[in-house]
Amino acid sequence: MNLSQGIKHQIVQHLNELKTAFEKYFPKCGKEDHWIMFPFSEIYFKSAVLSAREKEKLIELKTDSSLQAAFLEKKSLITFWANVKYEYPELSYKAFNVLLPFTSSVLVERAFSSYTFIKNKCRNRLSVSSDLRVYLSSVEPDFKKLSASKQSQGSR
Template sequence: MFPRFLQHIEKNIINESNFKEIKLEILLHLASLSQTFNRLFPEEKLETLRENCWVKDPFAFRNPESIVELNLLPEEESELMQLSSSYTLKNDYETLSLSVFWIKIKEDFPVLSRKSTLLLLPFTTTSLCELGFSVLTQLKMKKRNGLNGAADMRVALSSCVPDWNEQTSTPITLN
């Protein structure tokens, strides 16, 4: 399970008491990880995701019997049947990210799109928070500890692509 740890034990002579201490430390760390995962992903949320597995792959349910087993509302069932039978949308699903796919089809399948967006939104929010923290860490590591990093973070986290041609063609006026 831990090949490098075993290599370390084989290379270095480790007495029994040190080995027990290391083993206890590993067990404590694994227990801490388990508690963290249970706090971040409680069983209720996992159950909600299991019940709504159609969000991850709406094309896995081709026959009406499998769609009925999902316990969806009648209008959701109808939309999922239409969606899963469309080869054009299956191609879009395979080429686009999951969130972009659900947003793209919101006009044709409003009920499913809204429900899937609400289910996917927490993952996007968590991802953006992690990205923001990562950017902040990088900015702070560049010896900018005394500076306010808000402006740098805004630029680093922005999804807007600057139009460099317009930026360089406009003359700069100093007041």
């Protein structure tokens, strides 16, 4: 397929703009954050940008052989940092900020999509706050328990 130079230029320009936008939303992890991926490595400890207390906690974490075994056993960094969040809350908080940068925007997008769906489905309703609360809830309703607590309406 032969494309004209103008179309090729537009495609290249569009791809470069996509790359720029992607780098804006997903910046490269700097050397100061490598301690998150390699918490037991001495090399990345030196380049970590942490407070004195956080460095002390990282040293404490590095010397814990059971955590090192758990780190080697686990497949996911998020799982490891979630498991140590009560022992090392400052470190896990920083790790989560790097590993999960877009959790709040995902929730906002989900809420907006849900709001749009409800408003389109139920156009005549002015307030959707209670419907939206139920729609976004992670709690699954127990329909059997709910229906058991209600008395059925008998016909005459």
